[in-house]
Amino acid sequence: MTQKKQEDKKVKTAKIIDGKEVSKALKDKIKKEVAEIIDKGEDGPHLAAVIVGNDPASETYVKSKEKAAHSVGMMSSVYRYPENTSEEELLKVIDFLNEDPDIDGFIVQLPLPGHIDENKIIERISPAKDVDGFHPVNVGKMAIGQPGFLPATPAGILELLKYYNIDTEGKNCVVLGRSNIVGSPMSILMSKKGYPGNSTVTLCHSKTENLKEITKNADILIVAIGKPGFVTEDMVKDGAVVIDVGIHRVEDKESPKGYKLVGDVDFENVKKKASYITPVPGGVGPMTIASLLNNTLKAYKKEYYK
Numbered sequence: 001m002t003q004k005k006q007e008d009k010k011v012k013t014a015k016i017i018d019g020k021e022v023s024k025a026l027k028d029k030i031k032k033e034v035a036e037i038i039d040k041g042e043d044g045p046h047l048a049a050v051i052v053g054n055d056p057a058s059e060t061y062v063k064s065k066e067k068a069a070h071s072v073g074m075m076s077s078v079y080r081y082p083e084n085t086s087e088e089e090l091l092k093v094i095d096f097l098n099e100d101p102d103i104d105g106f107i108v109q110l111p112l113p114g115h116i117d118e119n120k121i122i123e124r125i126s127p128a129k130d131v132d133g134f135h136p137v138n139v140g141k142m143a144i145g146q147p148g149f150l151p152a153t154p155a156g157i158l159e160l161l162k163y164y165n166i167d168t169e170g171k172n173c174v175v176l177g178r179s180n181i182v183g184s185p186m187s188i189l190m191s192k193k194g195y196p197g198n199s200t201v202t203l204c205h206s207k208t209e210n211l212k213e214i215t216k217n218a219d220i221l222i223v224a225i226g227k228p229g230f231v232t233e234d235m236v237k238d239g240a241v242v243i244d245v246g247i248h249r250v251e252d253k254e255s256p257k258g259y260k261l262v263g264d265v266d267f268e269n270v271k272k273k274a275s276y277i278t279p280v281p282g283g284v285g286p287m288t289i290a291s292l293l294n295n296t297l298k299a300y301k302k303e304y305y306k
Helices: 001-009 018-038 055-072 089-101 118-124 138-145 153-162 183-193 209-216 285-300
Strands: 048-052 073-083 105-108 172-176 199-204 222-223 241-244 248-251 260-264
Touching: 018 055, 018 153, 018 285, 048 285, 055 073, 055 118, 055 285, 089 105, 089 118, 105 285, 138 183, 153 183, 153 222, 153 241, 153 285, 172 183, 172 209, 183 199, 183 222, 183 248, 199 209
Parallel strands: 048 073, 048 105, 172 199, 172 222, 222 241
Antiparallel strands: 248 260
């Protein structure tokens, strides 16, 4: 190998997929449309969130959603209930929000306390106000290709792929993780007709054998496995597009906070092989909230449910 080729190989690094930039573009579009609605003398879209207990991560996330809603001109309400709220009481709250004409869309922040059946709660939410896209009706519509509310994180990933004009047709797409929130819907969406989509999808999980052989064949690798630094350089094909959904706090004595945020991918080493890669933070994360706002605007406009 010549010295020039060695140098070219050494300096190769992936293009960073900037979720902050893409989410800003989407939020600017939403903000413009909301302003036009308000200019007509109408009330703007109203997003509500229900939170049970005082989980710090959930509180932070709900505050971020509230702040983001206000930033695009939407109204936002948060309904907070103590840890010992009964399932029956929470169901009554959901019934109230379903019937309230001033609320266009709402979410119930997960996880819920152990004594509450999350599936029962999700199923009680009106599909027309289910801006998280978790209700079985919306999941079913997604599965058979009918319009409905998509889960926010997968919807955000689609926006990232579109923004960077990443080719997905006929590509091998490997999804790590089969959660109902990210992995499973992502595998469905990437296999659907249209763009982004038309990929050949493999969905991997904790029981998958020969995982490295499968990931090394991926043109597009979407990682939502929930383990920091799980995907290493030797698991990634040269030129692959790598989407990292994970976010974790890991100890970092050099940081003033004593920790740093990392994803499910060994970013520093994998970026040497990938063609595109999302950073953590600043990749997929900002897109989740932007997609939630987009769903809320669609709920206001009754695009899917009259």
